[in-house]
Amino acid sequence: MPTRRYDDPPGLGSLYARTVKATLRKAEYEPDEEGLTLELPRSEVDSDHLAAYRQVTGFAAGPTLPVTYPHVLAFPLHLDLMSDPSFPYKPMGIVHLANTIKQVRPIPVHAELSVQVRSGPERKHPKGTVFDVLSEVRQDGELVWTDVTTLLSRGAGNESSNADLLPDLSLEPTASWDLKGNLGRRYAAASGDRNPIHLFKLSAQAFGFPRQIAHGMWAKAAALASIDRSTGLPDAFTARVDFRKPLLLPSKVWFAHSGDDFALYDEKREVTHLIGKLT
Known part of the structure; x- marks a missing residue:
C-alpha cells in the first residue's frame, strides 16, 4: 500500500480545486487497487484556531483537545485522499452517513501528533456504495484516537443490503x-x-x-x-x-x-x- 507523507498539511485551496477536477473526471476511471495511505508525521495545534473551534462548537477551554478536534487535523488528508486520481469515487456529491470516534485517552493541547488517513473497504448500500475514510492519531507512537467517517457514493444499490x-x-x-x-x-x-x-x-x-x-x-x-x-x-x-x-x-x-x-x-x-x- 503506497504511503504519501507530508511535512505540513496540504493546502486546502489547491485541494478544493483538485476536488472539482476529480468530480469531472470520466466515469470509466479505474482506481488503483492497492489504495493510498496519507500521513502527516508531525501535527501541532494552533491555539487561535482551537479557540475558534471551541467557540463555534461549545466546548469549554481546558488542557486537552475536544474529542472531535482531531477530525479537523485529519480533514486536509481526507480531502487529499478523495481528490487523488487513485480514488474511485467522485468526491463532490458524496453523502456523509455516519461518524464514529474512539478516544483512547485525552490528548493534551500542546502534544505533537502524527495523523494517518486511508480508505476502508467498500460495501453495498440500498442507495449505492458505502465506504469509510479511516483516521488514526498517535502521540509519541501511541494510538490515542481513531475516526471512521462513513460515506455514500450514490448509484446502483442493493435493496437487500444492510444499511447498518x-x-x-x-x-x-x-x-x-x-x-x-x-x-x-x-x-x-x-x-x-x-x-x-x-x-x-x-x-x-x-x-x-x-x-x-x-x-x-x-x-x-x-x-x-x-x-x-x-x-x-x-x-x-x-x-x-x-x-x-x-x-x-x-x-x-x-x-x-x-x-x-x-x-x-x-x-x-x-x-x-x-x-x-x-x-
Whole structure:
C-alpha cells in the first residue's frame, strides 16, 4: 500500500480545486487497487484556531483537545485522499452517513501528533456504495484516537443490503438550540470544510438544497460539547452518530440526551437530524 507523507498539511485551496477536477473526471476511471495511505508525521495545534473551534462548537477551554478536534487535523488528508486520481469515487456529491470516534485517552493541547488517513473497504448500500475514510492519531507512537467517517457514493444499490443504522430514538428534549444562518460559514472557518452546501443559500441551491445546511461534524461536536457541559465525558469512550435528515440554516432544533443516547430533532420533533450513542 503506497504511503504519501507530508511535512505540513496540504493546502486546502489547491485541494478544493483538485476536488472539482476529480468530480469531472470520466466515469470509466479505474482506481488503483492497492489504495493510498496519507500521513502527516508531525501535527501541532494552533491555539487561535482551537479557540475558534471551541467557540463555534461549545466546548469549554481546558488542557486537552475536544474529542472531535482531531477530525479537523485529519480533514486536509481526507480531502487529499478523495481528490487523488487513485480514488474511485467522485468526491463532490458524496453523502456523509455516519461518524464514529474512539478516544483512547485525552490528548493534551500542546502534544505533537502524527495523523494517518486511508480508505476502508467498500460495501453495498440500498442507495449505492458505502465506504469509510479511516483516521488514526498517535502521540509519541501511541494510538490515542481513531475516526471512521462513513460515506455514500450514490448509484446502483442493493435493496437487500444492510444499511447498518442506529435504532430510531424518541428522547425527551433537554435543550433548545437557535441556529443562525451564518453557522456554516463560522464552522467552515474553524474546520476548513468549505463545502458550498454549508455556506450560502445560493451555493446550497446549486446542489439541490433549499438553503444552506449545517455541517454534520458541527452537529456531532455541539452534541458532545453539550453532554460534556452537563454530565461530563469520560476519558476513554466511543461516540457514534448517524446523520439522518439535513439540518437547514437558520433553524430551531431540540437536543435530547438520556444515558448513553442522544439525538437532534427539528422544532416540531417530526424530523430527526442526528442520532448518537456513547459507549
